[in-house]
Amino acid sequence: MKLIIAVVQDEDSPRLISRLMKSGYGVTKLATTGGFLRAGNTTLLIGVDDGKLKDAMDIIENVCKCRKQVATAPTPMAGSTGMYVPYPVEVTVGGATVFVVDVEEFRKI
Amino acid sequence: MKLIIAVVQDEDSPRLISRLMKSGYGVTKLATTGGFLRAGNTTLLIGVDDGKLKDAMDIIENVCKCRKQVATAPTPMAGSTGMYVPYPVEVTVGGATVFVVDVEEFRKI
Amino acid sequence: MKLIIAVVQDEDSPRLISRLMKSGYGVTKLATTGGFLRAGNTTLLIGVDDGKLKDAMDIIENVCKCRKQVATAPTPMAGSTGMYVPYPVEVTVGGATVFVVDVEEFRKI
Ligand SMILES: Nc1ncnc2c1ncn2[C@@H]1O[C@@H]2COP(=O)(O)O[C@H]3[C@@H](O)[C@H](n4cnc5c(N)ncnc54)O[C@@H]3COP(=O)(O)O[C@H]2[C@H]1O
Numbered sequence: 001m002k003l004i005i006a007v008v009q010d011e012d013s014p015r016l017i018s019r020l021m022k023s024g025y026g027v028t029k030l031a032t033t034g035g036f037l038r039a040g041n042t043t044l045l046i047g048v049d050d051g052k053l054k055d056a057m058d059i060i061e062n063v064c065k066c067r068k069q070v071a072t073a074p075t076p077m078a079g080s081t082g083m084y085v086p087y088p089v090e091v092t093v094g095g096a097t098v099f100v101v102d103v104e105e106f107r108k109i
Numbered sequence: 110m111k112l113i114i115a116v117v118q119d120e121d122s123p124r125l126i127s128r129l130m131k132s133g134y135g136v137t138k139l140a141t142t143g144g145f146l147r148a149g150n151t152t153l154l155i156g157v158d159d160g161k162l163k164d165a166m167d168i169i170e171n172v173c174k175c176r177k178q179v180a181t182a183p184t185p186m187a188g189s190t191g192m193y194v195p196y197p198v199e200v201t202v203g204g205a206t207v208f209v210v211d212v213e214e215f216r217k218i
Numbered sequence: 219m220k221l222i223i224a225v226v227q228d229e230d231s232p233r234l235i236s237r238l239m240k241s242g243y244g245v246t247k248l249a250t251t252g253g254f255l256r257a258g259n260t261t262l263l264i265g266v267d268d269g270k271l272k273d274a275m276d277i278i279e280n281v282c283k284c285r286k287q288v289a290t291a292p293t294p295m296a297g298s299t300g301m302y303v304p305y306p307v308e309v310t311v312g313g314a315t316v317f318v319v320d321v322e323e324f325r326k327i
């Protein structure tokens with residue numbers, strides 16, 4: 001048995017959990033905070049049989065892969081009118097930091 | 110040293126922590142959420158000396174073992190009176206999901 | 219790669235995180251509760267390369283080492299006036315409980 005400890009963005013967590021549930025994996029969710037941005041993120045504990053590790057990692061990679069999204073950034077209009085125009089900006093979202101540790105003993109009580 | 114990571118029901122957590130404290134174990138509590146039921150549960154981190162692992166696992170098993178409880182489920186009265194009668198129903202509570210990982214280095218600063 | 223799981227006092231956590239950030243370490247913060255005092259504390263997950271383990275542990279030791287602080291304890295004035303005088307008391311603060319586990323696989327997605 002292996003324990004996957006995956007730190008993911010809050011935005012990706014619901015989709016990732018339901019994909020893992022559909023494949024019959026067990027998941028426990030922790031609300032956490034990033035050390036650098038001090039913003040909220042999500043850490044998932046996922047205990048998997050050794051033979052299922054690759055499949056679970058593929059699901060995490062598939063859902064959390066970095067991708068470009070168009071967001072709008074308020075940009076001041078020309079001249080000092082104090083008005084803002086929504087301006088399309090491309091940002092990168094997604095990503096996951098994943099640790100796998102060995103489980104010496106697993107028990108369902 | 111081993112680190113026990115035990116996911117237990119919120120209902121069992123206070124009794125389990127006080128049983129572990131009485132036996133002199135160290136415990137850190139995390140408020141977590143189940144992936145499937147999306148309901149709150151409790152994850153305990155319990156660092157134990159190798160020789161104490163079996164005793165700590167026995168305490169978890171003893172407090173968290175599945176048991177039947179009688180709960181009342183509101184059941185509509187015969188006829189469509191809109192009245193509800195409390196009706197005894199047997200439910201299973203308890204249970205724990207427990208991972209044990211090896212601790213390479215332990216330090217009290 | 220090693221995963222450091224460090225349980226520290228809430229008071230030391232901001233300083234510890236910013237010292238770790240300055241040295242380029244990755245940190246994820248969990249809000250946790252002590253089993254004995256039932257008071258809030260902080261658990262940090264810090265994934266480090268094998269060669270950096272000693273340096274990261276030194277930073278934790280440096281920031282969280284136990285130290286004496288003067289706190290004021292309200293002490294009743296002589297006679298039963300119901301008045302309280304702030305009285306200097308020496309208390310010990312700091313400390314950290316640190317577990318290091320081996321990481322079999324690390325992935326940045
Ligand atoms: N080795 C490790 N151990 C434990 N947890 C880890 C970790 N590496 C990453 N994490 C967790 O994953 C989150 C995202 O990290 P990522 O590397 O994609 O994205 C990071 C990275 O690009 C950058 N960053 C993080 N730490 C940095 C540092 N010390 N110096 C410069 N940039 C940093 O800021 C982004 C957000 O970081 P934040 O700390 O808010 O949030 C982090 C942290 O919660």
Ligand SMILES: Nc1ncnc2c1ncn2[C@@H]1O[C@@H]2COP(=O)(O)O[C@H]3[C@@H](O)[C@H](n4cnc5c(N)ncnc54)O[C@@H]3COP(=O)(O)O[C@H]2[C@H]1O
Nearest residue numbers: 021024025026027028045046047116143144145146147206
């Ligand atoms: N391999 C694992 N890795 C990490 N954490 C684990 C885990 N196995 C269990 N857990 C944790 O333990 C809680 C209780 O699990 P249990 O198996 O007793 O009871 C479970 C199980 O009977 C069922 N269940 C869970 N996941 C399922 C799935 N993918 N498909 C069908 N049934 C599921 O729903 C109950 C509640 O699950 P919930 O997720 O809310 O809450 C779970 C989850 O927080």
Ligand SMILES: Nc1ncnc2c1ncn2[C@@H]1O[C@@H]2COP(=O)(O)O[C@H]3[C@@H](O)[C@H](n4cnc5c(N)ncnc54)O[C@@H]3COP(=O)(O)O[C@H]2[C@H]1O
Nearest residue numbers: 130133134135136137154155156225252253254255256315
């Ligand atoms: N083996 C272990 N596994 C997991 N987490 C661990 C641990 N040892 C310590 N911790 C965590 O570190 C915190 C500080 O522990 P420390 O040993 O410095 O300071 C402890 C210790 O001096 C004392 N204490 C803890 N458990 C005790 C027990 N069963 N009997 C007597 N004294 C206890 O009370 C202080 C506060 O304890 P509290 O539980 O509130 O908070 C603990 C707990 O959250």
